Amino acid sequence: MSEEPVVEEPAAEEPVVEEPAVVGPTRYGVPVVVATGQTVLHPEVDQWLETVRALQADGFCMAIDVTAVDYSAHPGRIDLPEGVSPERFEVVASFIDHAGGRRVRLRVQVPEADPVVPSLFDLFPGTEAMEREAWDLVGVAFDGHPDHTRILMPEDWEGHPLRRDVAIGRIPVQFKDAPAVR
Amino acid sequence: MTDVTTPAVDEATDKSAGESAAHLGSAERVLRRDDSSAVLRLSEAEAAVLAGDPDDPPTGDAGDQRMILNMGPSHPSTHGVLRLMLEMEGETVLRSKPVIGYLHTGMEKTAEDLTYLQGPTNVTRMDYAAPLFSELAFSLAVEQLLGIDVPPRATWIRMLMCELNRVASHLLFQATNGMDLGAVSMMIYGWREREEVLRFFEKVTGLRMNHNYIRPGGVAADLPDGWRDDVRRLLELIPPRLDEYDDLLTGQPIFRERLQGVGVMTPAEALALSATGPILRSTGYAWDLRRDQPYLAYHEVEFDVIVGTHGDSFDRFAIRLNEIRESLRIVEQILDLMPNGDFRTQDKKVTPPPRARIDESMEALIHHFKIFTEGFHVPEGETYAAVESPRGELGCYLVSDGGPKPYRMHIRGPSFVNLQTLPHLMEGGLIADGVAVVSSVDPIMGEVDR
Numbered sequence: 330m331s332e333e334p335v336v337e338e339p340a341a342e343e344p345v346v347e348e349p350a351v352v353g354p355t356r357y358g359v360p361v362v363v364a365t366g367q368t369v370l371h372p373e374v375d376q377w378l379e380t381v382r383a384l385q386a387d388g389f390c391m392a393i394d395v396t397a398v399d400y401s402a403h404p405g406r407i408d409l410p411e412g413v414s415p416e417r418f419e420v421v422a423s424f425i426d427h428a429g430g431r432r433v434r435l436r437v438q439v440p441e442a443d444p445v446v447p448s449l450f451d452l453f454p455g456t457e458a459m460e461r462e463a464w465d466l467v468g469v470a471f472d473g474h475p476d477h478t479r480i481l482m483p484e485d486w487e488g489h490p491l492r493r494d495v496a497i498g499r500i501p502v503q504f505k506d507a508p509a510v511r
Numbered sequence: 512m513t514d515v516t517t518p519a520v521d522e523a524t525d526k527s528a529g530e531s532a533a534h535l536g537s538a539e540r541v542l543r544r545d546d547s548s549a550v551l552r553l554s555e556a557e558a559a560v561l562a563g564d565p566d567d568p569p570t571g572d573a574g575d576q577r578m579i580l581n582m583g584p585s586h587p588s589t590h591g592v593l594r595l596m597l598e599m600e601g602e603t604v605l606r607s608k609p610v611i612g613y614l615h616t617g618m619e620k621t622a623e624d625l626t627y628l629q630g631p632t633n634v635t636r637m638d639y640a641a642p643l644f645s646e647l648a649f650s651l652a653v654e655q656l657l658g659i660d661v662p663p664r665a666t667w668i669r670m671l672m673c674e675l676n677r678v679a680s681h682l683l684f685q686a687t688n689g690m691d692l693g694a695v696s697m698m699i700y701g702w703r704e705r706e707e708v709l710r711f712f713e714k715v716t717g718l719r720m721n722h723n724y725i726r727p728g729g730v731a732a733d734l735p736d737g738w739r740d741d742v743r744r745l746l747e748l749i750p751p752r753l754d755e756y757d758d759l760l761t762g763q764p765i766f767r768e769r770l771q772g773v774g775v776m777t778p779a780e781a782l783a784l785s786a787t788g789p790i791l792r793s794t795g796y797a798w799d800l801r802r803d804q805p806y807l808a809y810h811e812v813e814f815d816v817i818v819g820t821h822g823d824s825f826d827r828f829a830i831r832l833n834e835i836r837e838s839l840r841i842v843e844q845i846l847d848l849m850p851n852g853d854f855r856t857q858d859k860k861v862t863p864p865p866r867a868r869i870d871e872s873m874e875a876l877i878h879h880f881k882i883f884t885e886g887f888h889v890p891e892g893e894t895y896a897a898v899e900s901p902r903g904e905l906g907c908y909l910v911s912d913g914g915p916k917p918y919r920m921h922i923r924g925p926s927f928v929n930l931q932t933l934p935h936l937m938e939g940g941l942i943a944d945g946v947a948v949v950s951s952v953d954p955i956m957g958e959v960d961r
Contacts, residue, residue, distance in 0.1 A: 365655045365894040391782050393897075394906055394923040403912040408892055421908060423895055423923075427798055434895060454541045455785025457550075458931050466619070475544040476552035481612040481960060484555045490620055491919075497624050498617070 353410045357383040360410040369434045371413045377437050378447045381422070384433060385452055389424040392453035393432075395460055396421050397439075397467035402493040409438075417441035418469050422449070422456075439469055448474040466491040535796075536777030541784055541935055549938035551598050551606035553579075558596065576600050580942075584613045588691045588946045591956035595933070595945070602941050607934045611927075614960035622920035626886025627653050630917065632723045634907070637922060638958040639720055641680040643673050644900035645922065645958075646725035648907040651806065651896035653727035656889050656911050659861060662853040663808075665729035670807050671742070671845045672715070672724065673898075674838040678749065679708040680901040681831045681838075684953050685756060688828060691950040692769050697759060704752050711741050728862050729855025739846060746843055753835060761829065770825035774936035774948035777822060784935070785928045788903025789830045790952060794822035800899035812844045824951035831953075834901075860887050886915030902926050902953060924958040 353360050357380050359372040372380040398419045400406065406415050416438035423434045439446055448471040449456040460471040461480040468489030471477065479486060488495060540549070553561075558579060583594035592613035598606040622633050634649045635642040647669060654661065661669075686701025709719040714735055716722035724731050760766045776786075778794040791798055799816040801809040817833045819826025855862050863882045864875040891913040897906040903925030910919040929952055936948045 364892055365658075367895060391787075392785050393904060394895075394908065394921075396908055396921045396923075398910055398919045403918055406891070421893075421921075423906070423908075427803070430804060432804075432895075436893075450544065451542065453785065454538075454783050455928060455931060458927065459785075462927075475548075476550070478554050479612075481615040483612070490617060495620075497620060 353412070357387075360413055362408070362410045364408060367432065367434060369436055371410055372435060372437055374437055374439060374446055377435075378449075378452075380435065381424075381449055381452055384424050384435075388426045388429055389431070389433065390427055391425050392449060392456050392459075393423040393425050394421075395423075395449070395456050395463055397463040397469045397491075399467055399492045401441075413438060418444050418467065420446050420463065420469055444468060445470045445472050447472050450475055465489070468492060535779040535782070538777075538779040538783035541780050549606055549934040551579075551596055551608040551934065553596065553608060577605065582942075582945075584610075589949060590687065590954055593930075593949070593954060593956055593959070595949070597937075597942065597945070599942065602943075604937045604940055604942055604945055607937050607945075609930050609933050611930065611956070611959050614956045616961070618961045619920055619922065622917055624916065626915050627727050627889055627917065628882065628886055630920070631726050632721075634920075634922060635721045635723055636957060637924065637961055638900065638902070638905070638926065638955045640683050640955050641676050641901050642721055643669075643676040643725055644898055644905050645907075646723065647673060648896050648898045648900075648905050648922070649909075649920070650725050650727045651898065652894050652907040652909040653889060655894045655896055656892050656909060657727070657858075657861065658890070659728065659856055659858050661729045661856050663850045664733075664852040665854050665856070666807050667845055667849050668730050668734060668854060669725055670809070670812075671734075671842060671849070672712070672730075673807075674841045674845070675708050675711065675742075675745070677838045677901045678745075678835050678842075679705045679712075681835045682708070684831050684901075685760075685828075688950045688953075689760065691946050692766065694760060694766060697756070700752065700756070700759075704749055707745060707748060711738075711745060714738075714741065726855075728858065729853070731855075733854040742842060742846060746839055746846075749839060750836065753832065756832060761832070767825060769947055770828055770951070771823060772821070773824045773940065773944045774951060775821060775823045776932060776936060780935060781822070781932070784931050786903070786932050787925055788899070788901070788929065789827050789834070790903065790929055790932060792817065792830055793819035793826035795820050800897060800904060804897070806896075806898060811848065812841050814838075814841050824947050827951040827953075831901075888913060888915050889917075897923070900925055902955065902958075903929060922958075922961060924961060926954040926956070926958040927961075930954050930959055 355361060356370060359370050359376055359380055362369050370380060398421060399417060400419060401417050409415055418439040420437045420439055421434060423432065425432050437446060446469060448460055458480060460474055461478060463469050464471060464477065465479040465482050466489055577598060577600050580597045580599050581594060582597060583589040584592040594610040596608045596610055597604050618633055618637060622630060625633055630649050631646040634645040637645045682701050682705040686698045689697025689701060712722065713719050716724040776794055778796040781791045781794050795818050797816045797818045802816050814837045817830045817837060819830055863879045868875040869879055889911040891911055893910040895906055895908045897904050905925055906923035908921040909917055912918040933952060937945045
């Protein structure tokens with residue numbers, strides 16, 4: 330699983346790099362970090378599709394997982410590379426390259442004001458259910474998804490239960506103060 | 512053994528994954544997004560509009576014989592609470608959509624309210640046919656964030672228990688698959704042999720299911736005295752029974768007729784749909800995390816990755832049957848290789864002090880109390896750990912904010928992802944074959960809905 334942090338910049342891409350904020354190493358033109366031995370890329374929302382396309386062209390043959398995290402209760406994260414500004418939501422996608430035995434994870438910061446990420450359906454149709462789940466539970470929308478509906482919660486449910494401002498449900502207990510039988 | 516299934520050679524150089532893409536076939540079929548797709552992308556509300564008033568059925572074009580049929584969520588062959596929305600023409604399935612969520616209990620939300628030590632009690636209830644794998648994926652992820660290693664004996668106990676769990680899970684598949692196809696006696700045999708394995712689990716973990724046995728830092732308890740005899744008994748008991756299954760099912764013409772050529776998928780389609788486990792391997796694509804990205808100590812044992820040829824329901828059946836044999840082969844090697852030593856890490860931050868210390872040391876008592884009330888703190892970060900469960904890649908994505916409870920815990924359930932193959936496997940087939948297809952995908956709804 331351990332992958333060395335190969336600093337690899339496509340020669341053709343180099344002059345196009347305009348963001349001076351990106352000072353760390355990059356791969357596929359986006360910042361890369363290695364966390365617990367795993368390669369993590371940090372594209373921006375508008376780099377999302379092209380980064381995944383580059384991964385697919387590079388041999389990553391399967392989308393393993395797409396999920397989302399609501400970071401509203403955890404400000405001041407320390408694990409983002411320089412030049413990546415934290416936002417409330419994060420979409421996390423994992424890909425695997427069978428031939429090369431490599432894994433890579435993409436984390437994209439999605440602002441609360443416009444929680445939309447392009448859908449990966451046309452590249453990896455297996456993400457259909459995963460993106461529906463991320464929409465259903467966290468409330469990040471996927472632009473261009475063929476069936477953008479809830480998947481686990483009832484169709485008429487309001488809200489997104491895995492957001493941090495949704496309380497954990499409790500079953501009301503009658504006679505709560507009554508002495509328990511022990 | 513059948514002529515259909517050929518065990519892949521277990522060599523590092525054998526990388527069918529790296530070969531040219533030509534033999535993988537085309538994934539065009541699964542990429543369709545319009546009405547020609549096998550997936551019926553129809554919401555509840557849209558279906559209700561189509562159905563209209565049940566007392567006044569719509570009188571459409573007389574030539575249009577299509578209808579939408581609901582199968583499940585309570586149906587004997589949908590393995591729990593899977594509901595299929597089928598677009599039928601006569602007995603032929605045109606499009607379909609698995610409707611899930613009937614067992615959704617918000618386990619990922621619950622995980623945010625449980626300490627890392629309580630976490631396995633939660634995840635073990637996801638895939639209730641293979642609970643130890645969820646515990647393992649969760650524990651591996653926590654250990655990655657903590658940066659701790661578990662002692663060798665704990666690693667080998669985990670392997671032993673997981674392989675036996677794979678046996679139990681595949682035996683359960685044999686039972687339910689037989690039942691779905693009308694081989695009802697097979698159901699009794701499968702449950703009977705599975706019960707033998709579960710009896711061993713009960714002796715080791717205290718419970719037949721939902722063990723909470725594999726925990727961050729190791730396992731909950733050492734193997735009991737005489738465990739070798741119990742395991743040897745299983746190794747003697749099960750293989751002859753598997754040969755019986757071969758007699759009963761594998762070579763039986765009616766059974767083969769029911770499965771061969773039903774629900775066919777190419778490797779490219781399986782890859783595009785993120786299908787893993789026996790579904791991917793049935794297409795002839797040799798990919799098993801135990802061999803290709805070894806975790807625990809799988810690089811130290813010998814086993815074959817079983818692959819199919821045709822990607823049909825029969826291959827998926829035969830792969831699971833032969834994977835039981837391979838798992839037993841691994842268990843046999845574990846008997847010889849099991850090291851002595853601790854069954855959990857001696858890292859004081861993770862492991863509570865032994866019971867005897869609590870009687871004599873105030874600090875040990877406080878320490879014990881802190882671990883079980885507040886829980887241990889895990890450094891900030893995020894990680895992903897994957898294991899090969901009986902159903903495919905089971906992953907745990909874990910985010911820690913530095914506190915004693917996970918900030919976010921996400922399980923990549925193989926059943927959840929594999930369920931996407933259903934519409935494509937059922938397309939154009941008969942509804943009776945649909946039952947065989949659902950059975951061969953072997954979804955566990957607890958893991959699908961979480």
